[in-house]
Amino acid sequence: MTSNDGIDETHDPGLFSWVSSANDPQSDFPIQNLPFGRYTLQGDSQLRVGVAVGEHVVDIVAAADHGLLVGDAFAAADVCRGGSLNAFMALPREKTTALRRALSRLLADGCAVRDQVATCLVSQTDARMLVPTEVGNYSDFFTSLHHARNSGRVSGREPPIHPNFDHLPVAYHGRASTLAISGTPVVRPHVQYVPSNTSQLPVFAPTKRLDFECELAVFVGVGNDLGQRITLEEARSRVFGIGSLNDWSARDTQRWESVPLGPFLAKSFLTTVAPWVVTLDALAPFRIPSAERVTELPLLPHLVDAENTAAGGLDIRLRVLLRTLRMKEAGIAPAVISEPRFRDQYWTVFQMLVHQCSNGCRAFPGDVLGTGTISGPSPGELGCLLELTEGGKLPLSVAGEHRAFLEDGDEVVLEARCERSGWRSIGFGQCIGTVSKSID
Amino acid sequence: MTSNDGIDETHDPGLFSWVSSANDPQSDFPIQNLPFGRYTLQGDSQLRVGVAVGEHVVDIVAAADHGLLVGDAFAAADVCRGGSLNAFMALPREKTTALRRALSRLLADGCAVRDQVATCLVSQTDARMLVPTEVGNYSDFFTSLHHARNSGRVSGREPPIHPNFDHLPVAYHGRASTLAISGTPVVRPHVQYVPSNTSQLPVFAPTKRLDFECELAVFVGVGNDLGQRITLEEARSRVFGIGSLNDWSARDTQRWESVPLGPFLAKSFLTTVAPWVVTLDALAPFRIPSAERVTELPLLPHLVDAENTAAGGLDIRLRVLLRTLRMKEAGIAPAVISEPRFRDQYWTVFQMLVHQCSNGCRAFPGDVLGTGTISGPSPGELGCLLELTEGGKLPLSVAGEHRAFLEDGDEVVLEARCERSGWRSIGFGQCIGTVSKSID
Numbered sequence: 001m002t003s004n005d006g007i008d009e010t011h012d013p014g015l016f017s018w019v020s021s022a023n024d025p026q027s028d029f030p031i032q033n034l035p036f037g038r039y040t041l042q043g044d045s046q047l048r049v050g051v052a053v054g055e056h057v058v059d060i061v062a063a064a065d066h067g068l069l070v071g072d073a074f075a076a077a078d079v080c081r082g083g084s085l086n087a088f089m090a091l092p093r094e095k096t097t098a099l100r101r102a103l104s105r106l107l108a109d110g111c112a113v114r115d116q117v118a119t120c121l122v123s124q125t126d127a128r129m130l131v132p133t134e135v136g137n138y139s140d141f142f143t144s145l146h147h148a149r150n151s152g153r154v155s156g157r158e159p160p161i162h163p164n165f166d167h168l169p170v171a172y173h174g175r176a177s178t179l180a181i182s183g184t185p186v187v188r189p190h191v192q193y194v195p196s197n198t199s200q201l202p203v204f205a206p207t208k209r210l211d212f213e214c215e216l217a218v219f220v221g222v223g224n225d226l227g228q229r230i231t232l233e234e235a236r237s238r239v240f241g242i243g244s245l246n247d248w249s250a251r252d253t254q255r256w257e258s259v260p261l262g263p264f265l266a267k268s269f270l271t272t273v274a275p276w277v278v279t280l281d282a283l284a285p286f287r288i289p290s291a292e293r294v295t296e297l298p299l300l301p302h303l304v305d306a307e308n309t310a311a312g313g314l315d316i317r318l319r320v321l322l323r324t325l326r327m328k329e330a331g332i333a334p335a336v337i338s339e340p341r342f343r344d345q346y347w348t349v350f351q352m353l354v355h356q357c358s359n360g361c362r363a364f365p366g367d368v369l370g371t372g373t374i375s376g377p378s379p380g381e382l383g384c385l386l387e388l389t390e391g392g393k394l395p396l397s398v399a400g401e402h403r404a405f406l407e408d409g410d411e412v413v414l415e416a417r418c419e420r421s422g423w424r425s426i427g428f429g430q431c432i433g434t435v436s437k438s439i440d
Numbered sequence: 441m442t443s444n445d446g447i448d449e450t451h452d453p454g455l456f457s458w459v460s461s462a463n464d465p466q467s468d469f470p471i472q473n474l475p476f477g478r479y480t481l482q483g484d485s486q487l488r489v490g491v492a493v494g495e496h497v498v499d500i501v502a503a504a505d506h507g508l509l510v511g512d513a514f515a516a517a518d519v520c521r522g523g524s525l526n527a528f529m530a531l532p533r534e535k536t537t538a539l540r541r542a543l544s545r546l547l548a549d550g551c552a553v554r555d556q557v558a559t560c561l562v563s564q565t566d567a568r569m570l571v572p573t574e575v576g577n578y579s580d581f582f583t584s585l586h587h588a589r590n591s592g593r594v595s596g597r598e599p600p601i602h603p604n605f606d607h608l609p610v611a612y613h614g615r616a617s618t619l620a621i622s623g624t625p626v627v628r629p630h631v632q633y634v635p636s637n638t639s640q641l642p643v644f645a646p647t648k649r650l651d652f653e654c655e656l657a658v659f660v661g662v663g664n665d666l667g668q669r670i671t672l673e674e675a676r677s678r679v680f681g682i683g684s685l686n687d688w689s690a691r692d693t694q695r696w697e698s699v700p701l702g703p704f705l706a707k708s709f710l711t712t713v714a715p716w717v718v719t720l721d722a723l724a725p726f727r728i729p730s731a732e733r734v735t736e737l738p739l740l741p742h743l744v745d746a747e748n749t750a751a752g753g754l755d756i757r758l759r760v761l762l763r764t765l766r767m768k769e770a771g772i773a774p775a776v777i778s779e780p781r782f783r784d785q786y787w788t789v790f791q792m793l794v795h796q797c798s799n800g801c802r803a804f805p806g807d808v809l810g811t812g813t814i815s816g817p818s819p820g821e822l823g824c825l826l827e828l829t830e831g832g833k834l835p836l837s838v839a840g841e842h843r844a845f846l847e848d849g850d851e852v853v854l855e856a857r858c859e860r861s862g863w864r865s866i867g868f869g870q871c872i873g874t875v876s877k878s879i880d
Contacts, residue, residue: 136576136617137616137617139615139704142701152700157700162699162700163640164696164697167632168632168697170700171701171704172612172613172701172702172704173612173613173614173615173708174613175577175579175613175801176576176577176616177577177801177802177803177804177807178666178801178802180666185667187667187800189799189800190798190799190800191798191799192607192608192740200603200737201737202604202607202608203740204740204741204742204798226620226624226710227627227879228879250799257610258700258701259602259604259610260582260595260597260702261582261610261611261698262612262698262701262702262703263702264610264611264612264613265795265796265798265799265801268613268799268801269667269799269800269801270666297640297641300642300643300644301644355705358630358631358632358644359629359690359693359705359708359709360627360629360630360709360710361615361617361618361705361708361709362617363617364617439667439668439800
């Protein structure tokens with residue numbers, strides 16, 4: 001860690017909260033985290049911005065209205081008044097950081113005004129969470145070397161990995177209109193595909209190869225103007241935070257439709273995001289070196305600098321859990337089917353943003369960049385069924401059932417967590433989707 | 441034409457306007473057209489919605505405020521009060537049609553209240569036009585058989601046309617954040633590309649293969665809910681109107697970056713749209729049969745019906761004009777370099793919308809679907825330089841200069857017009873962009 005490592009008193013592992021549920025070592029939301037989200041309360045259409053702590057949410061604007069915030073922290077809370085996080089993410093980093101620091105003090109053991117702060121808390125069970133931002137633009141990357149290699153092989157691409165992979169974080173534009181909050185039903189989409197290689201005739205039918213993709217969502221803070229680029233140094237303060245994301249995919253139509261312009265309807269029926277955005281501030285203790293390059297060819301200068309190499313990576317551990325309808329009915333908990341690690345990702349989130357804007361393309365506050373499927377080198381670290389089952393050929397065994405691809409009733413849960421010796425673990429909440437029958 | 445052909449008194453070729461410039465046979469905006477747009481006036485930040493007539497614009501809200509509109513027409517104008525066309529396009533077709541009919545009467549020769557209507561007119565030279573809608577989602581199709589064949593051949597794809605082309609309108613998601621209004625400078629983007637096939641090492645440099653793509657922009661009216669599809673019959677009233685669009689492309693990075701997920705930065709630096717949306721209502725006299733299929737394999741049922749076959753096509757003639765800096769300095773007018781016709785397009789705009797939403801993907805009012813490059817069967821009908829110059833191998837000759845791809849200072853003008861014997865011609869205005877030097 002350097003003096004610029006962003007570590008401050010909010011990360012102190014000795015810090016505890018008077019919100020007792022935040023002190024549970026298993027909690028995703030200890031006082032060291034304080035992720036941002038958006039919600040409504042039952043019977044009330046008012047959009048609210050909140051911060052998770054233990055099993056509660058702090059209403060930011062209520063805290064401002066109670067006179068609990070001053071200076072930059074007040075200014076940062078004040079822009080949340082309309083219930084949007086976009087304006088908040090558009091603020092310079094020092095203002096959003098000031099709000100997080102202020103909240104840390106208000107929620108810490110020994111806070112003198114805790115009774116007033118307590119009036120700004122609601123239980124998470126009473127909050128109906130929303131997609132964290134109004135997402136103007138959503139792009140999805142392809143930045144795992146292992147996923148690229150595995151999916152290339154399964155899809156019959158030759159070579160499995162195109163030479164561009166080493167030189168730029170490959171990506172495509174996704175569909176902002178189908179980003180939906182965790183818990184939204186995954187209605188099995190009708191898609192067009194060719195049932196077998198022996199037929200020329202496609203069908204239009206419910207997809208038979210429904211898959212998940214375990215990803216992270218990168219939320220943009222300060223954006224750029226049309227025609228302007230973002231440097232790697234700038235990107236470090238323009239990535240506001242990280243959430244988790246499931247890029248549901250219909251593999252049969254993906255194969256059929258993607259020539260020559262890439263995936264379209266295979267991905268645009270639903271993309272689920274978790275409700276909480278973990279700030280880059282909170283992730284400071286979990287910065288690690290970026291992944292090692294597998295080529296001796298150099299990176300182009302705009303995509304590399306010493307700090308990215310030293311600390312551009314994020315040590316985020318992911319888990320994919322699956323629960324079939326039968327398991328649910330039998331009261332069996334979701335089973336872990338994969339544990340990818342974001343430390344294996346070939347490109348950093350900062351390189352993704354730099355690349356995205358390198359041609360002068362605008363990024364707006366609240367835009368989302370999906371990292372692409374996160375897969376590691378081991379069989380237990382693969383981020384989608386296409387890889388886990390070798391394209392359906394080697395079905396997965398889960399509690400005595402078999403899955404080549406997802407069946408109706410299957411529930412997929414993505415979890416993400418940062419754990420490091422000497423630091424308090426923080427988590428990202430769950431990103432959940434249950435497959436439901438197609439609509440005729 | 442059937443009894444449902446949408447032809448009414450507004451299309452009467454004998455109709456003239458007291459706005460004399462609208463009666464010029466060369467005008468894009470006779471009283472039979474009445475396209476919608478959005479603008480501001482100098483020194484005034486108020487966003488306004490207007491309709492073009494001759495060389496003027498009618499301020500819709502001003503007309504409502506002057507008591508010139510009643511019933512559905514008033515209701516339709518009333519939602520334009522915030523200066524957005526999105527809410528207007530979200531209205532049921534009968535309401536938007538009612539406003540167009542009312543405006544036709546108000547602008548027709550012999551209108552008793554013409555003096556009052558005249559107070560709602562501003563000169564187009566005083567209106568600063570904006571992108572017509574707040575575009576939530578932009579997708580771009582690939583629906584010209586000729587473009588598919590030519591670009592496939594030039595790009596070395598084997599076969600040049602993938603079998604999917606006959607069965608679905610291929611498309612990719614574009615970048616809504618870089619849609620910009622006609623006249624926006626086309627700053628040559630820095631992109632990553634491999635200079636030649638002999639090198640392994642990419643460079644990051646201003647693109648050397650900057651191209652235009654002559655397209656139309658399809659504006660969505662009433663949208664759909666997540667998980668719901670749109671039928672072809674519904675699509676006919678959910679395509680609100682058509683504008684023109686230039687999908688600027690950097691061919692060097694397109695080739696390099698597109699494997700395996702399609703174009704990304706090759707397209708996202710700028711997409712220019714013309715200011716006017718010609719309504720489907722105005723296009724009623726120019727409906728023609730859809731293009732003939734080149735395969736005996738049948739279309740899937742959701743993508744075909746008798747009315748689409750009989751009248752799903754639109755007879756829109758396009759023109760691409762180029763003026764180099766030297767021509768401009770010498771006072772030489774832009775030269776016509778191509779005249780594609782949309783009648784040659786393989787898929788109809790209604791099929792595009794049906795396909796886009798066939799997996800339950802949401803479309804919102806004001807969303808844009810680009811048609812993809814429009815090319816015809818003849819050398820004089822090709823919609824981009826990639827095709828016109830065979831990938832740069834056969835440079836185009838323009839006023840004594842040669843162009844493989846666009847040079848700094850080149851101005852590209854797209855025009856579109858409907859002409860049919862017995863009917864008044866209508867046009868789409870111009871979609872213009874001038875290439876400027878890259879920013880270091």
